[in-house]
Amino acid sequence: MLHTHLTLRQLRAFCFVAQEQSMTRAAEKLFLTTSALSMLIRSLEEELGLRLFERTTRRVMLTDAGSELLPTALRTLDQLDSTVRLLQATHLKQGEVLKIATSPLLAASLMPTVISQFRLEFPGVRVELLDVPVADVAEAVRSGQADIGVCTSGQENRDLKSEVIFQDALCVACPEGHALAAMDSVEWSDLVEFPLILLKPGTGLRNLLEKPMQRWAGQLRLEYEVANIHTALGLIGAGLGVSVLPAYSLARADVQGIAARPLTNPQVIREVVTLYAPSKPLPSSAEAFLNRFKKFAAQTPMRT
Structure with a gap:
């Protein structure tokens, strides 16, 4: 039996490059640097032992092998997303409250759209948004005022767990x-x-x-x-x-x-991260919200 170790990040990167026919545009939509995206594609090609793209100065084209892989990769990602949404909708409690601390800038820019999309998927969850100075986001999580914090990286918060939501190219x-x-x-x-x-x-x-x-x-x-x-x-x-x-x-x-x-x-790249306390399990609603946020970030191009 042939064993491969493909990752979801590799498949998602492959699909974005195939659809955009451009490493630069795909990297922007995935909030990655072009070098990081190139490494993902290269590792996928090495894992499969196949070239998936032909690269020219103007665009990136699928090889025959890449064209065969694309429908399966898209279907796999879509099925996984559907399964995750179904599981979350089944297990999230009606009337659950999710408390999020974030900076005023994020609260006024990305959060309204993300919360709106999240509420459409999970109408039974009520979101409380606490907009505080970025330096106070971590303290809101420590004190229990918020279940999670969403802010830019760079703060010293070693007592909290942190996870990158997306990378923003300035x-x-x-x-x-x-x-x-x-x-x-x-x-x-x-x-x-x-x-x-x-x-x-x-x-x-x-x-x-x-x-x-x-x-x-x-x-x-x-x-x-x-x-x-x-x-x-x-x-x-x-x-x-x-x-x-x-x-x-x-x-x-x-x-x-x-x-x-x-x-x-x-x-210049800046990371937007989520913070949460390691001493207590992350609520299911928080995991669902962060998944929605990551998906929104991946699908939202930079405004030009």
Whole structure:
């Protein structure tokens, strides 16, 4: 008997690349770097001993073997998703309350859509959302105010368990009609021509940017340093500069007139994670919610 050790991550990556015919677009939808996605595809091909894709400079095409695998892979993932939803719907208690602590930015951008989709699948579960400063998310979980926390990584929370929900590639945010909005992607070198709006030093987002900024020290025109992303978006909308922000920050309903373009050379990745206490089992409703969140993130492209 032939034994293979295929993983769901490999199959999901294969299906996204096959459907998008582009490693870059598939990586964006999966919230992975292109190198991480390439490793998944390469490991799948090595496991099978077959080439699944022909790569050209313009797109990625399925080989004959890949074309044979695709229908089965799609069917397998769909059947598994259906089975998981059925199990969760059967075992979740009517009237169960799921308490989630998250940052104001996530609460205003991604959470409304994710909660809405979750409630459609599990109408018997009531969701309580606690929006607190990102530094307080972990404490809300420790104190029992929340069953889970959803926030960006980078905080020291070794007493809590953490799991990556998705990876967010930071983007350049600029006014619609701006010169950068006409580009497919923006490199750091392109930013030196424009006034820059960044979060203040010491914030998690600014800490991520310090290393790539060092290469352009003295050339970047830092015009405004602000305490939160909401302020940065307001300044961008008024035409006062451009910024480097999480792509999901533009998913807020009140964000208008701002375009986002991928930032490259180098790309900067930030993880959004869930936190929960290891001392007690994760509620079934929390597991179902996190599965829904991951699926939403995988299916949602960056706003452009």
